[in-house]
Amino acid sequence: MNGIPSTARVQHALATATVDLGIIESNVRFLKSLPDAERELMAIVKADAFGHGMIPISHAMLRAGADWLGVAHLSEAIELREAGITAPIFAWLATLDTDYRPGIEANVDLSISSRLDAVRIAEAASSVGMTAKVHLKIDTGLHRAGSPVELWPQLLAEISSADWAKSLHVAGIWSHLSDPGEADGKANGIQYQAFAAAVAVAASFGIKPEYLHLSSSASVGRFGKASPGTAQLNLSRAGAGLYGIDDRGVGVKPAMTLESRIMQFRRVPAGSAVSYGGDWVSDRATNLALVPLGYADGIPRCIKGASVFCRGQRLPIVGRIAMDQFVVDAGDLQLEVGDQVILFGTGELGEPTALEWAQWAGTIEHEIYTGLGPRVARRYLNDKN
Ligand SMILES: *Cc1c(COP(=O)(O)O)cnc(C)c1O
Numbered sequence: 001m002n003g004i005p006s007t008a009r010v011q012h013a014l015a016t017a018t019v020d021l022g023i024i025e026s027n028v029r030f031l032k033s034l035p036d037a038e039r040e041l042m043a044i045v046k047a048d049a050f051g052h053g054m055i056p057i058s059h060a061m062l063r064a065g066a067d068w069l070g071v072a073h074l075s076e077a078i079e080l081r082e083a084g085i086t087a088p089i090f091a092w093l094a095t096l097d098t099d100y101r102p103g104i105e106a107n108v109d110l111s112i113s114s115r116l117d118a119v120r121i122a123e124a125a126s127s128v129g130m131t132a133k134v135h136l137k138i139d140t141g142l143h144r145a146g147s148p149v150e151l152w153p154q155l156l157a158e159i160s161s162a163d164w165a166k167s168l169h170v171a172g173i174w175s176h177l178s179d180p181g182e183a184d185g186k187a188n189g190i191q192y193q194a195f196a197a198a199v200a201v202a203a204s205f206g207i208k209p210e211y212l213h214l215s216s217s218a219s220v221g222r223f224g225k226a227s228p229g230t231a232q233l234n235l236s237r238a239g240a241g242l243y244g245i246d247d248r249g250v251g252v253k254p255a256m257t258l259e260s261r262i263m264q265f266r267r268v269p270a271g272s273a274v275s276y277g278g279d280w281v282s283d284r285a286t287n288l289a290l291v292p293l294g295y296a297d298g299i300p301r302c303i304k305g306a307s308v309f310c311r312g313q314r315l316p317i318v319g320r321i322a323m324d325q326f327v328v329d330a331g332d333l334q335l336e337v338g339d340q341v342i343l344f345g346t347g348e349l350g351e352p353t354a355l356e357w358a359q360w361a362g363t364i365e366h367e368i369y370t371g372l373g374p375r376v377a378r379r380y381l382n383d384k385n
Helices: 021-032 046-050 054-063 074-082 101-105 115-127 149-161 163-167 186-204 354-361 365-371
Strands: 015-020 040-044 068-073 089-093 108-112 132-137 168-174 211-213 235-238 256-261 264-268 286-291 307-310 313-318 326-331 340-344 376-381
Touching: 015 021, 021 040, 021 054, 021 376, 040 054, 046 054, 046 068, 046 365, 054 068, 054 074, 068 074, 074 089, 074 101, 074 108, 089 132, 101 108, 101 115, 108 115, 108 168, 115 132, 115 149, 115 163, 115 168, 132 149, 149 163, 149 186, 163 168, 168 186, 211 235, 307 326, 340 354, 354 365
Parallel strands: 015 376, 040 068, 040 235, 068 089, 089 108, 108 132, 132 168, 168 211
Antiparallel strands: 015 256, 256 340, 264 286, 286 326, 307 313, 307 340, 313 326
16 A cells, blocks of 8 residues: 555554664664764664664664664663673663662673762672773763763772772763754864863873764764874764664665554534644535544644645644544545555655654654654564564
8 A cells, every 4th residue: 555565464553663674774884884984883772762662673783783782771771681682782871779780790881970970880890790891971061961071080080090990991981962963063073172182181090991982873974084183983872863863964764654544534514623622623524534643652742734644645634633543634535444544754655754743843853753652563674683
């Protein structure tokens, strides 16, 4: 139907997100092959691989040449290990409740932004009789996590000489950019300079780790082989671009198609108010189609001007999005219960893209993808695992 490869066959699912792992793989290869790309690529699979499904996506990314996997939470890293993934994994977020021990035992690289992080990780490592691999984070301007520049020498002094720090192995120094896709690269350059300075300070304490990482998708290769001096970046952390979110306009492709089926179809007279509050009223007799997806499934309630793709046409969503369903105005088009409705895809058939949904909702594609709820079944094309 409509040329989409094998539509939802998942029984009982109200909607299906079909992810083409072949596209994911080519996005990985594409970012890795950008001019001056860092030697190694960490594929970021946090938040269930941006809603695409962490385990199948991780296998595909590694198959395509990703060297590392990156996640925010340690629990995500452990899930990857439990799925049998042995590649290097970096997990960078923790709270005071985080028990680092299972992460250290699972050979997960951890992040340190402060003395408190360092002490807690070192204690966890010595309590299991192991060395923890850590990446020291310097704040170069994002002002999120990371050591403030003024505390950096003190942190390095302790890590390089304190007895309690002997169970730490510094494997990396890293930071994160505020605006990796910026056109002129000016703010990026300032952050890179701050990073290079922090790397030089670390070297003065004898800390010369194997990995230096700063770039995310939109800046892969921007500081590559051209970068002078001490801070030769050799690892990038790419998320968005691998899912086809093209912040930099390089030509990566979306891999997910979200589709559902019409569950009810009816003709209504002019003057029919649709959905809660009745704030959309038909100005003519028209055909309405009901789609079983709502804001609980990640369809933003705030969308304005959104449409879906059905039988080769874009049809507007009318009335408020409910928790579980929404209504489409089909005009005089005759549809049938069970017809495929594509919410978004690659755009190649004329269907909307996740980028358009993001614009209709006043947000970014990341939020559209990660918002998809558990009632949406995930299916994979080109799964070679
Ligand atoms: C999410 C995230 C990334 C990936 O950034 P993209 O813009 O999605 O490529 C990299 N590093 C950190 C710390 C992140 O939180």
